[in-house]
Amino acid sequence: MSQPDVSAAGGPSTGVISKIENAKQPSYEDRVLAQLERALRWQPGSAQQVLDGGEPRAIDGLPSLQADLQANVDTLEEEGDSPITPQLRALLEQAQRQTRLQLDELAAKVDEQNQLIRRLLDERKGA
Template sequence: MVRGTNLNDDRSDGARLLAEAVRTARNSYGYSQDDIAERGGPSRDRMWAIENATLDRYDTKLLRRLENALWWRAGSIESIIRGGAPILREDRPRIGESTPQQETEPEELATGFVNFKDLTEESATQLLHAIGTVLGRDNFLRLAHRVYDALGAET
């Protein structure tokens, strides 16, 4: 990709294709725009502009950070703007799975939940894994912490 490519000027179709692919990938992992920024990607404001094909300047550094935050290999964005698909990294989490550094978190949270409800630790863990599969890792963790805090306030 040419350094500092302005997709809105010469490839408006490319900017729209990129917007759709980024939004789809982000949602498939259950990531918010803030989550992408926390993973080293563009800021929430830039993510909004990318997903709405309104960003003024798409520089190479920003695009590489975006690829990394979405678990794409370098060169994926070039593929997308040419009408192709992103190239997924092998180390990416599968849809509904926790990222590697968070794999034990549901079990740890289940231990806290069992004190407030008549659930066994095993059934609480199964329930949390099912919810995590539906919501995605980051949304699940936000919800679990809010529930845990709310249940703690009731005791």
């Protein structure tokens, strides 16, 4: 995904993405990392793992599953004009739309829970 794609998918601005990619800061706000994770469809905490030298974790592995399915459909299309290929393409697109909606709903719920946890931790620190 390009920086504008990530930003358009709900991630941070392209300027902030550039700073992250070029390690211009030692750390980033949780809000920024959560935006990045949501746009890239990573599990919470994955952005920090990457910054620490680790690997991100996809939400339920669905993006990689979609990529595998897309590759299989592309292979079928390359092998010839099978009458089933348009049907597979339509099913794939429908599955991708449904998956994106479900992932967006899940990401919104995770964000809500993260905000609640942060608020409770802030309250606990202030008490």
